Amino acid sequence: MSVYLYRWGKFAFRRKWIVLPVWLVLFVLLGGLGAQLSKPMSNDFSLPALPSERANEILDKHFPGASAAYQFDAVTGTYVIAAPEGQKLTDPANRAALQAFIARLDQLDIIDHSKPLSNPIEATDKLGCLADPDPAKCSGAPLNVLNKTEPATVAFMSVPFSIKTFDDVTDAHREAASNVAADARNAGLTVELGGSIAQPTGGPSGQAELIGMGVALVVMILAFGAIVAAFIPIITAIVGLGAAMSLIMVGTGFISLPSFTTFLASMIGIALSIDYALFIVSRYKHERTVQDSPEEAAGTALGTAGSAVVFAGLTVIIALGGLSVIGVEFMTWMGLGGAVAAAFAVLTAITLMPALLGAFGRFLFTPKLPFVAKHDPEDDRQVTNGMRVAKLIGKAPWAALILSVVVLGALAAPAAGLNLGLPGEDSMPKDSTIRKAYDLRTDGFGEGSNGVLNIAVDLSGVAKDKREEAVQALRTKLGSYSHMDYVTTPQWSDDGQGALLDGVPKSGPNNQDTKDLVAEARGAEAEFESTYGMQYGITGTTAIYADIDHVLLSKIAPYLAVVAGAAFLLLILVFRSILVPLTAALGFLLSMAATFGATVLIFQEGALGLIEDPRPLVSFLPIMLIGLVFGLAMDYQVFLVTRMREEYVHGKAPKEAMISGYHHGARVVTSAAIIMISVFASFLLETDAIAKQMGFALAAGVLLDAFLIRMVLIPSLLTLMGKWSWWIPKWLDRVLPDIDVEGAKLVELQNKSVELDKEPVHAS
Template structure:
């Protein structure tokens, strides 16, 4: 591979005014098609074969269409109405304002008028539930006003809408749904709105990318000691990321693409594009000092650093594309989007980069910044900080190993309390109407009212005279669980062969006690099947979220095994070693455990006060984190250790090769890691809870893996293992193809070229 990339590097450098226009035309063409043919993205987080699916089937069998409200793209809306402090909704003025609000809702064209809207306060009053507020008896509309502290001071009502799916909601419709309560608010009522009708389908704002670009530029100016060279990786990042985003948008014209596909692609695309370009430019800078011409330097840089970039990119692509094995559609698309961004980052680095090097020519490393460029790692005669640290690790490898493992182990401890949950209404910013509605409902009815469990019972196999008894027994059983607040009276189907009960937990939808309650409720089904012949299931948004959490948590180990196994084989090809890939994988496990621990500590436990509102980690964060950080970890492994192997192959001892490789690679790996950390950490500025958690976790993951594992633990192990680091069984050595990432074939090629030029010409 190194020879092919070497030849292409020289060709692209020489034919730059052909390569650059071709890239420009392709970039504009893809961008134009993406903008013209793109369609809105979906927000579907559903997955097949969940236990709640069976409950939905029972529900739809007896209450046709009832499960539609539980689909992730369903348009739902709930209004939470509160009387002024010290008053009740039954007060004449407040009741009149509520009646007027409901009448206006009935006139809204996006509201489904098939079933007339009713005033829940009026219904409760007629049924006598306000004077006898027993929620287990007063089910249905009256339940919505029986808040525990001051009955009839808060009410909520669900409103059906005619909008087909979440992605069909327009800003005008969303505003109309909120503004319809303006008169009620002016009359003194508090009216907030929750449900998908109030949600916005926003992607990244772009602030994070701009901040990441800015930090990357500063880091590269320091890394290169020159201003012009720092802009080259920015150019390749813009082109690579822009092409990836355009292709993703183009894909929306063919199939439904989840909205967070672009978020992940932008996060990974910008960071990888800059990192890969940084690695190649750094090697090019070194080769300029030792090669006869800039063209030759570009060829050697692409043949060596470019080979490492290809394999580093392959590890990222394997890790991200491997998300498809989870069997969850939205995660598959997120992984494919990230893999596409990584692939285009590699493509831009190995095809566009050499042409840009040729275009800038002698101006690339000018003007130099004297203070920054004073100690250049590409000069073997200078003692750099990288060389000093490499020598220090080489002198005390056991101390470095023990210290790094101790730090990682201490950080990993909180991971034992990991709790997962899907982003809910409580994860919305506190200024949004959704969050205000959630808190208002919690204050009035308890946190569990936001996570009602829907129990659908199929009584078709139960004798008619036993159905009331069977349902009442089920209700009593469910109500007996300590984490259940109460269970409502049953709603019967028209043929009385189906019943629907609502179980209100004591805790919120993302609380582990509520998830355990879902599991407990399902475990009792066999008992009722045997006693009555009754089947039932638990569904609703809370039960579905608990199912998704369970599935994703169960997939972490097999996903990690498959991805790590594939990458292990790939690293054997790169390093021609058994122990180096093995220690690379084990080091990743340590950094991953520490990352989970740090994220749990900050976001779940609220340590250091950095988060105002601690909550469980997003359900798909662990798997996404593993996929992304594993790929990046192997990037740094390849970047740093390939140079160490190169020095070892060229005759140095294992320890000296480690120090020399550290000397050459420390600055570029440090720069790449800082850029990654900056890009990821900047996503903490996004308002979305998913973006915040993922940004923090990825930033910490890169920080720990790059600076503790790759730059301390791995060099220490290489020193301790000595020449055995590069050992591989002879039988395996014979069957493993020669990849030549270190560029030894380029050395032979250069020698042949020199011999040919020195050979005297014979004249016959």
């Protein structure tokens, strides 16, 4: 590999005015195709074969068409209306304003007019609940009369829309659904809109990427000690990310991709592009000091650092592409989107980068900044901070090992309380109408009213004279659970063989008590089937969230095992060692546990007050985090430890090889990690809850793995293990392919070239 990259590096450097236009044409072509073929992305995070689907089957059997309202991509809308402070909705003026609002709402062309709209005051009055708010009959009333707050002050209206799926909702639809309440608001009513009709589309704003690039630029200026060179990785990042995003947009023209595919790809694309370019440019800077030919320096840099980049990028691609083995469609596409971004990061680093080095030529490392990057870490005669840290670890390896394990173990402890959930209306910004609707409904009806359990009952196997008794027994049983607030009166199907109950939990959709309630309610089915021959299923937002959480939580351990196993096998190829890959994989597991713990501590438990609304972690975050940080961890392992192995192979003692390799690689790994952390942490500035959590978790994962695992724990273990670090059975060494990440064949090629140049030329 190193020889091919060496030759390509020289060619691209020399033929820069061919390579650069080719990249420009490719970039414009992909951008044009992406713009022409792109279609809206999906927000469907549903999974196949969930237990909640059983309820939909019963609904379709006895309530034809009713299951559509419980589909993950259904267009739902709930208006929550509150009276002015100190007043009631039943006051004449407020009642009139509410009736006028319903009349205007009924005129919207996006409303399904086959289903008449119901005035919540009149619906409550028909139940007799205005005069006698008896919990037995008024629990399902759309006007709060059961003293959750002041009676008759808050109401809600679930409105049917004619829009087929969430992906069909446009900004014009959202604006119309909101503006229809303008007159009611002017009359003094508070009207907020919840449901998917109010759900905004689009991912992060893009500001985070700019901030991340800004920090990366500063870090690279400090690393290179020059301004022009610092812009080269920025250029490759823009080109690589732009090309990857365009290709993903092309993909939306043929398949439905989840909206967060672009968010994940942008995080990966920016960070990896800059990291890989940083690694190659750093090596090129060193080669310029030891070689007379810039072209030869570019070839050598690409043959050595470029080989490591290819392998490091391959680990990221494998980790992200490996998400497809989980069997969750939206995670498969998100992983493949990230893999595309990683592939373009590698491609720009090894093809575009050497051409840019040739284009900027002698201006690359000018002007040099005084007192910045003064010492070259490639010069063994100079004492760098990396060498000082390495010597300190070498003197006290046990202390370094124990300290890093204790810190990581302490951070990992909160991970035992990991709770997962999907981003719901409670995760929206507090100033959004969808969050205001959630809070208003919570105040009026309890938080559980935002995540009702829809219990579909199949009575076809129950004797006709026992059906009402069976349903009432089920209602009583469900209502007796400690986490259930109340269960509504049953709604019967036209054929008399089905019933629909709504169970309102005491807690919100993502609360663990609510998920336990779902499991408890489902667990009672065997008893009722045995007694009455009755079957039922539970669906609704809460049940679907609980199902998805359970599925994804069950996938964490298998995926972690697959990733750690892949790390072990891949690193055997790179380091031709058993213990180095083993410690690398185990170190990754430790950094993952600590990252989970830190994220739980901040986002779930609200430690340090950094998060205003603590809530469960996003369901797919742990698996995505494992895939991403695995790839990045292997990047740093390759960048740092290959140099240690190189020094050992060239004759240094294990401890001295560790110190020398650390001296050579510490600056680039530190710079790369800081850039990654900056890019990821910048997403904390986004308003989106998923972006915040993923940004923090990725930043924490890189911080812990790069600085505690790769730069403290691994060097201390290499020192303690000594020569056994590089032991491998002879039979295994013979059968393993030589991928030559360290560029040994390149050195042989260069030595042969030098010998040929020295041979005298004889005239014939």
